[in-house]
Amino acid sequence: MSDGQVFPHATGAALATVERHQESQDLVFYAGWFCPYVQRTWIALEERGIPYQYKEVNPYKKEKHFLAINPKGLVPAIEYKGQALYESLILSEFLEDAYPEYTPRLLPSDPFQKAQVRLQIDYIGKNVIPAFMRTVQAQQIEKQQEGLKDLYAGLKQVSERVKGPFFLGEEFSLADVALAPWVVRDYIVAEHRGYKREEVGGGWKEYAEHIEKRESVLKTTSESQHYDVIYGRYLRDEAQSEAAKAIRAGRPIP
Template sequence: MSNPDRHIHPVATGNAAQVVAKHDAPQELVFYAGWFCPYVQRTWIALEERGIPYQYKEVNPYLKEKHFLEINPKGLVPAVEYQGKALYESLVLCEFLEDAYPTNEPKLLPSDPFERAYTRLWVDYINKSIVPAQMRLTQAQDPEKQKAALEEANKALRTFAAEAKGPYFLGDNFSLVDVTIAPWVARDYIVREHRGYTREGVSALWKKYADHLEKRPSLVNTTSERVHYADIYGRYLRDEAQSEAAKAIRAGRVIP
């Protein structure tokens, strides 16, 4: 049986396509990406925020080239090749960019050790509480399970928003916490349209934070046209998606 996910639109569109076009020339850092992937978008936002030169290379998730699999044996995006050496995992890459390009501004991790650790705590919270809850809500089929998943997702977001110092999570400065959650804010219209979620239904604080975050240029400019996400997320809404993340949620495992 053929995999329906093979019909994903092959390239970025809209604002994201314009950014891709500006990053065609060879650079010491090659960014292997999938335009549709929220994890990719995290690293992409970090690259754009910090003005780091990079070459963008789109990876076909079903026809992975031998060289890409040598870079990342998992076969997952995002990945980078830096001075001939390879790294992967979205948040590892974001932190690597902080270290490899120390003079580029703005920094996404605070310099103060306590604030740096505090940032990592909330990044971890997003990964372990918010992202899985939103995915469970998207993939839930039974009305009662959808209701329970909505309550779980709202609670996780409410807890997060209550700690946001505003307008961004740490205050005035956009940070790795905002980078980590931004792709899911950009995609929350999916559960709004299909699962009864609303930002105001979470809390006034969450709505204020999310409404502000979704306007961040680095998020807007790395997001493709909505029409091309519809087919992808339709599979999640039917719980038919075959991504590693979708399989993990379906099996009750930790997202890889």
């Protein structure tokens, strides 16, 4: 593998998880180990102990069968009893409905709390993740600082809503899942863009530490040196993913 290629499979704890999920199941999980959106759904699967078969999708050579499942060619996607679905948060909510007997649930039964979780997820998607990506892709110092300022502001608002140690208190929910992959990857902005968790304020550092130590998060995280190759492209603003193109064009991330 050259430095310009994505490592072909998960490593570390994530590889051990992949190896435990190779047997045929009703639910087939099409994934890319490196993708933060994939990790969202993967965390949900592991958190709830739902049986699934893991299948890695080669981002440079997508099989016809996978493209038939998701014409966008994006991971994550699933096949469930022969039917196809995609989009990370939709998949996570689908798992709540399709596997009600598996616990813990990631959406609370109380309607008001459920709405609060969905509002938090919406805020993360519209404010935190775009700021993270703008900060990573920015090439000019002033643009990096502008992105970092927005990232700090977004994360502070997130943390101020946290009841602790997780968003709903003791209960780990989809609001935490939605953000966890970027917590795992925040060392990228720390090493290259001057980000510091303690500078966010509002209890963010403590919240992030609880998130990254969650078993389901650890079990779906690969070794950092392999993320470095991928994020090097974003740091140089050379990435050609749909997310990178959207950030470059000033459009919402698809």
